[in-house]
Amino acid sequence: MESQMSSPEITELAEAMIQVQQALSPALKDAENTFTNSRYATLHSVMNACRDALIKHGVWLTQYPVSVEANQLGLVTKIVHAETGQWQASLLTMPLPKNDPQGYGSAMTYARRYGLSALIGIVTENDDDGELASQQGWQHNTGFQPRNHRENPAAPQQKSVPEGTGTDAVNLPRLDGVQYRHGTANDGKQCVLATGDTHSKKAFLRKAGFRWDGTRKVWWRYADAA
Structure with a gap:
């Protein structure tokens, strides 16, 4: 040895x-x-x-x-x-x-x-959408805070960003195996979360303004990012 x-x-x-x-x-x-x-x-x-x-x-x-x-x-x-x-x-x-x-x-x-x-x-x-959706009470100074409808009945569930429609979808790259979800930042702003096969698409996500959150293992950006 x-x-x-x-x-x-x-x-x-x-x-x-x-x-x-x-x-x-x-x-x-x-x-x-x-x-x-x-x-x-x-x-x-x-x-x-x-x-x-x-x-x-x-x-x-x-x-x-x-x-x-x-x-x-x-x-x-x-x-x-x-x-x-x-x-x-x-x-x-x-x-x-x-x-x-x-x-x-x-x-x-x-x-x-x-x-x-x-x-x-x-x-x-993490590549499991269900794991992200089940997170509760998470806040991060530079990240977002997904809201769970079980915590607050008035809070909306995360929804898929419609592909090819709406102001969010205009600037979102269309990547095979990658899905987008809405979230809410701890500053109250709307965020977009990228989930799925993000591992091989990170260069495209970065170019589109997404950031990697190493704590929660997810790519995200503000919804109004150019």
């Missing part, structure tokens, strides 16, 4: 990782956990969120198992700066759910997903 978690110098690696993290997109929650009735980002989604940025900025990623205590899995996630050889690593240990190949493989996938997310700094993006 490795005791050293980085090379003596990591300045160039850190500079490269700053560029990587500036280019990162949230990992899309692309699978459903039927036991908890929730969605999560698979290893495939997490890798897709960072692979291109790592390659572009000359950072090599590797993950491999190491020996730890009995009935536990140890996984090292390591990034190496190709030009200088500077590196940094993290070690994740977790109990094996079953002491057989299937249990080992399941634990390995889980560990790779979380080890990669933690070392690179990857977050997940």
Whole structure:
């Protein structure tokens, strides 16, 4: 098991990782956990969120198992700066759910997903409209406050923005897999929320004036934004 978690110098690696993290997109929650009735980002989604940025900025990623205590899995996630050889690593240990190949493989996938997310700094993006609609009492200084009709009978539910009609729709990009909803900001102004397949459309959303709220994992903008 490795005791050293980085090379003596990591300045160039850190500079490269700053560029990587500036280019990162949230990992899309692309699978459903039927036991908890929730969605999560698979290893495939997490890798897709960072692979291109790592390659572009000359950072090599590797993950491999190491020996730890009995009935536990140890996984090292390591990034190496190709030009200088500077590196940094993290070690994740977790109990094996079953002491057989299937249990080992399941634990390995889980560990790779979380080890990669933690070392690179990857977050997940909510793609579930129902989760957004169920939020209650949320206020954020730079965000919006969706109002739920159960809290205030007079408050309207979130409604889809009619495609191609109304002042809101004029400036909204038509993107496959992306839906728009009305919300209300904590300053009382109307907002538009973009939900659905926003992960691959973030460049178009930014161009249309949308902002990414990392706390609530959703794209939004004021309804009257040009």
